[in-house]
């Protein structure tokens with residue numbers, strides 16, 4: 399009996415199973431009602447009394463070992479079965495969720511591409527500014543309403559520090575630090591103290607353009623803008639320039655393009671005029687050149703400024719400005735294949 403127990407103990411300790419079914423078959427072989435270990439328990443009554451104590455202990459040890467061994471085998475097999483499922487190499491891969499570029503970035507990039515094709519380079523300036531860069535150098539009279547708290551965000555403790563209200567401020571930086579010829583665009587974010595609604599926001603984006611050289615004329619401005627309009631909105635696009643006023647340009651104009659929705663026929667979008675306004679422009683006022691250290695006796699130039707949201711709305715008919723800053727993925731995903 400003792401040799402039999404010893405032999406089974408060795409057998410049990412080296413048991414192996416590669417499936418749950420195999421493990422169950424082993425349990426039946428050793429521990430079921432007719433199993434080998436159970437049979438030994440049945441034979442226990444034939445063991446002579448003086449050996450009962452020792453043999454009983456050995457039998458219990460054998461049974462516990464067998465149970466423990468089989469439980470461990472089953473646990474290991476169940477766990478590895480689960481991980482096998484997780485790494486099923488034949489499964490089709492989950493599609494990767496790719497981000498999309500923001501519509502304003504797409505349009506800003508397109509504007510930059512168009513102007514870079516006619517020799518413009520790109521620069522950026524700070525969003526936190528002082529009065530001189532945003533207003534003073536650009537010929538704003540001291541009493542100009544833009545300098546009012548109602549339009550501009552000022553830092554309370556120091557009213558000389560403010561958030562720029564237009565990217566024209568980058569003109570000041572560039573002209574004060576570089577010599578003509580200057581042919582550049584300045585994209586960036588601007589801030590105005592406006593109540594937020596579907597058609598106004600306290601921040602938005604602009605692209606400013608500046609060209610300074612000898613003998614720059616209004617005709618050069620018109621050509622550059624016509625080229626831009628056709629590239630951006632299609633070759634049939636027409637432009638018209640209406641006289642306007644800006645402190646930093648003289649003469650100044652606002653530019654309309656033929657409505658790209660109705661082709662100039664007149665629709666609700668263009669308020670039945672066939673035209674929509676897209677930018678302000680003009681010849682850089684000689685005072686501005688002189689304020690920035692460029693001699694207006696030798697140099698002249700043109701400037702223009704446009705709102706990126708406005709151009710984006712024209713291209714994609716976004717009706718509510720707030721959508722641009724809410725980060726609603728459903729809105730952003732509409733532009734996945736925009737370019």
Ligand code: DAH
Pocket residue numbers: 563564565566606607644647677678679680701702703704
């Ligand atoms: N800075 C103007 C604005 O924010 C836009 C503008 C108008 C820029 C005329 C210019 C310009 O450079 O010549 O409304």
